[in-house]
Amino acid sequence: MSDLFQNHAANSGPVECLGQTFPSDEARREHYLKLLAEKLKDPAFRKIEGFPIGSDEAILDLSDPPYYTACPNPFLRDFVKSYGSEYKTGIETRHVEPFTADVSEGKNDPIYNAHSYHTKVPHKAIMRYLLHYTQPGELVLDSFCGTGMTGVAAQLCGDRRAVESLGYTVDDKGIVFDHVNESGKTELRAISKIGPRIPVLNDLSTIGGFIAYNFNSSVDTHDLESATVEISKALQKNYGWMYQTLHQPTDQQLDSALQLVEHNSLPDLSGVGLCARINYTVWSDVFSCPECAHEIVFFDVALDHENGGVRDDLACPSCSARFGKKELGRAWETKIDTALSQNTKQAKQVPVLINYSVGRQRHEKRPDKVDLALITRVSGVEIKDKYPTTRMSEGAETRRNDPIGVTHVHHFYTHRNLIALSALRSMCSGPLGRQLLFGFTSTHQFVNRLCRLNVSNYFSGKGGKVDKPLDGTLYAPSISLELNVIDKWSLRSNMDKVLRNHKNKYVVSTGSAFSMDVPPNSLDYIFIDPPFGGNLMYSELNFLWESWLSATTNNLSEAIQSKEQGKSIDDYRKLMSAGFSEAYRILKPGRWMTVEFSNTQASVWNAIQTALQEAGFVVANVSAIDKKKGSFKAVTTTTAVKQDLIISAYKPNGGLEDRFTANLNSEESAWDFVRTHLGYLPIVKFRVGELEFIVERDPRIIFDRMVAWFVRHNTPVPMSSHEFQSGLMQRFVERDGMVFLPDQVAEYDKKRLQVAVAPQMEMFVSDERSAIDWLSDFLKRRPSTYQEVSPEFMGQLGAGWKKHETKPELSALLEDNFLKYEGTGEVPSQIHSYLSTNHRDLRGLEKNSPALVAKAKDRWYVPDPNKAQDLEKKREKALLKEFDAYRSLTGRKIKESRLEVLRAGFRAAWANKDYATIISIADKLPDATLQEDEKLLTLYDLALTRTEDGI
Structure with a gap:
């Protein structure tokens, strides 16, 4: 075989690498191997987080620098500087909505099947996201790259046949058109250009980085x-x-x-x-x-x-x-x-x-x-x-x-x-x-x-x-x-079916995703499929493979939940938060990150959402992939986390951060966030030709995103929920239960006219808050008596109810959150509108008509914003009083609780900077109560951080 190898080396001509020209590819490798060998002698270099367990000889034998190193890549910064573009504050104004189209890609592909691994996203599926979010030559990061399918996808975006195999059309100028089907009509829509993207890949595992290198490097097949x-x-x-x-x-x-x-x-x-x-x-x-x-x-x-x-x-x-x-x-x-x-x-x-x-x-x-x-x-x-x-x-x-x-x-x-x-x-x-x-x-x-x-x-x-x-x-x-x-x-x-002879650029690093030597604001897009809780023990499962490579994973920073490694769900969340924080640091403002999520545990789902928010990302779309049908369904609560999810999150542009700093703790900061956030959300979503409800445009979800934004910046939320809802309706436009910017609503209205049925929000009742939301939605459409609403409500209290959450009485929920028409005075407008629409004999009657009053008596309805604020204050006071009862329990665990009480108490303690109360109550709660609620988890985690920092 030596003659064959010698001929291979001899046939290699001059190559350019990071601005230098070498007589051959072997000369390039030898040059950078010497630099890497010198670097390995530095004790500080070997102390970098996630540095693999292996000798210098083993690491050098595997590495092909500067493109790939079987350790944290010391040439990563130079690579990004050489091939990336500088972010210029206030100049970059690219606007891209989150990717929401259906994706269904099978695994029967030679590349996918060439090398086994524990989890892989088909590269053809990732190509769709890259073509949506990026342009040729842009830097794409996958910091949990596994086998490097993101890199393969990035490179194949420059392959016309590969792009067309996804069902796209490519014209003579290299413009990529998608076949968009809306309301039964198909039209071509330009989405991108043909051309390879430049992958920046990283994985903690030695075998993962090694496989990724081989899939992305060039070889004479x-x-x-x-x-x-x-x-x-x-x-x-x-x-x-x-x-x-x-x-x-x-x-x-x-x-x-x-x-x-x-x-x-x-x-x-x-x-x-x-x-x-x-x-x-x-x-x-x-x-x-x-x-x-x-x-x-x-x-x-x-x-x-x-x-x-x-x-x-x-x-x-x-x-x-x-x-x-x-x-x-x-x-x-x-x-x-x-x-x-x-x-x-x-x-x-x-x-x-x-x-x-x-x-x-x-x-x-x-x-x-x-x-x-x-x-x-x-x-x-x-x-x-x-x-x-x-x-x-x-x-x-x-x-x-x-x-x-x-x-x-x-x-x-x-x-x-x-x-x-x-x-x-x-x-x-x-x-x-x-x-x-x-x-x-x-x-x-x-x-x-x-x-x-x-x-x-x-x-x-x-x-x-x-x-x-x-x-x-x-x-x-x-x-x-x-x-x-x-x-x-x-x-x-x-x-030759899976490895390629090409000249595309790539870089692979082996180390922690929590500390990458990459300049801030330098990458154009991130696609990751990270570990999820205790699903898989990657470092253990890779041990046999890596033993043959003589370099094994350093699992101290492995983002998993593991009893053997002493890592709880809290530790997992902190590790993921560190990974997302690093991703946030190096992603350009205004750009996107896509997270593929696969775990059936609500606690892990909440850990991911909390980690994203703590890092600074704002979620703009969450969809569940129906693998059998290849379709997306809206996800509103943790009870729906039984499918693979695609999370689309963005890093807010620098202008929003600057304005927020200048207007701390003001209502205008809240509305500035909402205006910016609405601009990132999809205007329309179609599934199987039907218009779909956009969950992130629901006023309640928008409020949650705004609160998370303020909490993340350690700033008090400047308004209550009902004050926010009232202001939202005054400043923005509502359609079918969704909120739009004034310049967005025309496009929605146009698409809405093309369908027969308005989109409907899917409601999942799992706790007191979602029960109130369900009742609010129900009573808006149908003001009802207790006898009418009771069977409908009881049908919602199924197996999805949270284990440690007290089931509330319907009568108490109605009394605390809604108004009942007692039969005196004029019939409220909401009830009048409903009855006159659904009962012919009541049409055209005055609001004080005896017949109308009789039919309206004892019906519950949603109060108008002004009265709602009074109800909210009354309810908040009652919740805090009950929270005081939790606080008075000494040395006892709270086996069953009301989440609304805990949320109100945590919010009040946070506003008063009473972090000790949050921590002490959290210690009394079952793990599931805390870990499965995103709002409690966020405030608890930040309270711990503030306490540790001595704030």
Whole structure:
């Protein structure tokens, strides 16, 4: 292979990099490797947050500076300065609404499937966001990049065919047009231009950064394919004998082959009989019968051939006693572990089935005496090439298999596969070494002991019988597959479908997302798919991969919720807040960040929202992705967080911040924020040709965003909710329950005329506040008596109600928040309008007509703003009185509470800078009460910060 590598280096012409010209790409790399090597000698550099655990040699071997370093990239700032554009305060005025269109992209793509990882967003889906928010040549950040799909998407925005494959139209000038369907009509709308964007990628994990580099770097795919094939030939020549078996041998052939295996160092069975290539060998756990101590091979007793599944009730083949799997004892075997120079005790496994190929035909058989002898022969072969023998790191997943004696990295592989893998790893070297190593790591999920038998396909004969390891865990199955390493490697020869030879710019850094060496206000857009709570233990799941790279993740700053790492949901929120704060710092004002969210826990959802607000971002759109239909649905409460979400948030422009500083604690600051915020919101949203309610334009949501803005700036909110609602209606325009700027409403009205039905807000009742909102919406449309509203209201109090939230009485909610017409005086306008519209016999009657009064009596209705303010003051006083009762509880937990009481009390304490009260009450609450409410969580977190800062 050396000649091939030399030719590859020789054919490389002059290259330009960060303003310098080098005679070849290798010269470029050597120049920056020397600079990186010097940097690695600096102790302060190695103390940077998130610096991987690995030697200088390992980091230099993986790195391809300045474009990629297997550590925090010291050339990142230079890269951004070289290829980015400077933000000029007051000059940049680009206006982009949040992306709200339907997105449905499958995962059946060669790039997506080229290398496994725990979570990935299809690059084609990300392309749609990039084409919406950015223009060619702009810098796009993904600080939790994983496999680098954001980078792939950024580069493919310059590929006309790739863009057109998304359904867009591209004209001769490179303008990209979307086919917009509104009200059943389709029109072309210009959205962007063809041209690559420049990805700035970062990931804490070594394997994540390494995969991202390979997907985004340029490589001569012809040379890579040639090198891959050459390695395949070398592996087959030296180790192919380990994966051979005889097809339908005679007794005489078995005896001859047995002699060959026992006495030859490299036995070749092709001269004995019809020699076949093993595709995989099935291994089974062995248990011990609690009654008779007979060894039970799990594969033999667990597979139900009649029903095509796995039995729960197992029978001992010796004494016929029946047990569940958990009642069986394990059979053990002690082996000499030469890598550790000690004896190791591990759960016993035996080979039970061999799948092999003769030509193109696949066959299966029970291992014969030659197969067993070959396995024994292989087990005695000394492994000459280097392989990882590290103790598995601390963690629920990494130490999951300790009870069965699988404690070190090399225990996750059969001896046969460890021989082949170590040899293969040693061959991944030279100028193409990193790309060859990418092929090596991409085979990993199929060549370790975590690989499973697909039992369903095994019985049905449909599809493949090989199942990859169970997602999100390092679980070692009782029936595992040992696949042929050489075969799996040979499949890597089609890398031209996923890796590319291009001249596009990119940069990859390996380190924490909380401290990136990037100038402030320098990036044009951010797309991230960060970790979400305790969904996945990334550093643990990556440990096997990274052990082969000799550089593992430093998980001190890993943004997850983990008992083993001592990270609570609070810690997770703080870590995410740090990540979002760094993103906020380096994003240009007025630009967007898109966050893909995937977690069913309301507490994690609130942690993300709180972290975003604390960082300074303002959420402009939250949509749920219906993966089955590929559609978006509005999300209004945490009860809806059962789907993947797309959060669109913006960094307010510098002008708003400057004006806010100049007008602290004034009502005008609130209205200035609202005007600016409304300008960022979508004016219309269509789904399946129907106009959709825009949740962020709901007056209540706008109020929440305004309050969060003031709280984030440690400034008292200058008005109450009802004062705000009243002022909102005076200053802005309302349509169908949504608020618009005067210059926006004409466009909405135009689209509204094209549809038959007005958009409706979806209401989710989960606590007292949402119950009040539901009643307000209901009574606005239909002023009703208690008897009329009660069954409708009770139907809303379903399973979505928060666990620790007291369920309020309907009568109390009506009394505290609404008005009832007692039958004296004129009928209120709201009731009069409703009755005259819905009852023919009441039309045209005066407001004091006896017939109208009789029908209107005892109906509840929404008060006008002036009276509403009086009601609010009365209600606020009652809430604070009840909050005092919570405060008086000493040393007792508050098992059940009213969120409205807690919110009112926290707000009052915050306004009085009484942070101690907020913290003390929070300590009495169940975790779910605090963690699942965004408003309480924000004030609590900021109270902690103020206390720690001594404010």
